[in-house]
Amino acid sequence: MITGELRSKVDKIWEIFWTGGLTNPLEVIEQFTYLLFIKGLDEVETRNEAEATLLGVPYDRIFNDEQQHIRWSKFANEGNAEKMYDIVLNEVFPFIKKLHGNKESAYAKYMGDAIFKIPTPLMLSKIVDGINNLNLKKDKDTKGDLYEYLLSKVATAGTNGQFRTPRHIIDMIVKLMKPAPEDIIVDPAAGSAGFLVSSQQYLRDNHPDLFLVQGLKKHFNNDMFYGFDMDRTMLRIGAMNMMLHGVDNPNIEYKDSLSESNTDKDKFTLVLANPPFKGSLDYEAVSADLLKVTKTKKTELLFLALFLRSLKVGGRCASIVPDGVLFGSTKGHKDIRKEIVENHKLEAIISMPSGVFKPYAGVSTAIMIFTKTNTGGTDKVWFYDMKADGYSLDDKRNEIEDNDIDDIIERFNNLDKEVDRKRTEQSFFVDVEEIRENGYDLSINKYKEIVYEEVVYDEPQVIMRRVKELEKEIASGLEELERMLEV
Structure with a gap:
């Protein structure tokens, strides 16, 4: 479960979606997920590159030479919001939709009709910056916790x-x-x-x-x-x-x-x-x-x-x-x-x-x-x-x-x-x-058995005596308060 600063940052990203016109929680989660997935692809590629260089072995590349500009680390640092939006809309998104070659896979079937719904370059730029600021930890399943937190925002029953x-x-x-x-x-x-x-x-x-x-x-x-x-x-x-x-x-x-x-x-x-x-x-x-x-x-x-x-x-x-x-x-x-x-x-x-x-x-x-x-x-x-x-x-x-x-x-x-x-x-x-x-x-x-404890109460005369004693104490206190006010 995410808490504190990370939760606050996620809420700010959610607010960007909301104020930008995406108010259906499931649509927000979808768009958020696409961007997390795109970022994750770049992280996997970077890790594979480092391991291949260290071990001197080849690896299966996700991005070829002509596709380097559509990696998250590249377009996320694009200074021009309009250009970033064009890259994501027309190149990155079509790329992830066709990423899985197996047409029968769950990924291919349900990404095939996915739609990129972030409406403006400025909104995309703010969301990308927000995701970069999340600083998701590598040593725990923070992405999974993040995803569960997003799903918790779907507060209506089906x-x-x-x-x-x-x-x-x-x-x-x-x-x-x-x-x-x-x-x-x-x-x-x-x-x-x-x-x-x-x-x-x-x-x-x-x-x-x-x-x-x-x-x-x-x-x-x-x-x-x-x-x-x-x-x-x-x-x-x-x-x-x-x-x-x-x-x-x-x-x-x-x-x-x-x-x-x-x-x-x-x-x-x-x-x-x-x-x-x-x-x-x-x-x-x-x-x-x-x-x-x-x-x-x-x-x-x-x-x-x-x-x-x-x-x-x-x-x-x-x-x-x-x-x-x-x-x-x-x-x-x-x-x-x-x-x-x-x-x-x-x-x-x-x-x-x-x-x-x-x-x-x-x-x-x-x-x-x-x-x-x-x-x-x-x-x-x-x-x-x-x-x-x-x-x-x-x-x-x-x-x-x-x-x-x-x-x-x-x-x-x-x-x-x-x-x-x-x-x-x-x-x-x-x-x-x-x-x-x-x-x-x-x-x-x-089948459960409940043990009932017998409660023993004092005789009514004893209870009445205590009530009278309490009344005397209250009256005495009121008299003392009146004397203090007269001074």
Whole structure:
């Protein structure tokens, strides 16, 4: 998360966009991203040049001899704003749109219809100067943090109830699931690709050796990450987000995940998602395979059926769901819960406080974690009652000390130590038989035991005596005050 001076500088650049007439937050992010990407290309080229000179070896050049003037370090120092604008509009932008030779790549597909929207040379000059003044650090993922901050400015929910998942919640879920170098990871409602970005960073931090194995490196860059969405703007942002984080060819695709056109089956090993909650669809538009599992129009239930179909046997899923999924009484609600509990292995329900998604939404949510088995396997389910996530649970979401995230990760990774925990504690196990007896209700409040402390009050006569004593003290004080005023 960016703070302080850097945040202030980003806000000033945002204000330049705003006052210049670009007021759609997604358009601002797009234009900002293009310029960051252009600057990043020049930085990569400069680094490659230095390494090639040091080692005396050739390298694949991004810019040829005739294209040196379109590098960021060249045009950004152009004294004439009109000339800079002409170079960016007519040379740099067409260059990045055609940069990726593979026409089927996410980059090529979603950059192909990208439009340069900065309207004036003066505005471009101010923005370029502002980006140069950011001084993004090379020793940490500041670009990623910067990008997350930009995305946080998209404060309106989408038409299907979509809203941004906080980065720290995404990171927690990824750490719970521990992506492996061989995984095939999908987010069927990817948006800006936050789960995929966090997954690739987890792999870099915990499995750096995968880049030394040619097969795994190729898998990482081409066949590991899949993200689907129906908003082309979000697809473009998601593809750029992944590329800015070093994934060469992510599979970011336009796809209605719940429709008949999506035929993905037994394909992925890990699902990470926060699917739309409020959407309601026509039966005719939904894949028949999903309706067989849960006949409903509710997207949050249909997505769970989709996850089961899309996963390979042994594949795992961690999805954010609204609380209603856990205790809803309709046949559709009960059917999907029974399917997961009886035919697969439900592992954990992590209840989150309702303020986690503020200011975008106040809905109460939970994280559901399960493994596809097709043969059952649920014996007991781990419940955790998250009370704090490190931020205040109001619209301001200021940082606070209370934070259960590290405790959740630690306990989930050591479930053998949770067996003897009591229902009065923050986490505990519930046997599957008890869940069956309760109609597959998965809400933590169904099983949590609350200890009520008996409060003993004084006798009424004692309380009245104290009230009278207080009245005497007040009267005495008023008399003393009157005497002081008469002096």
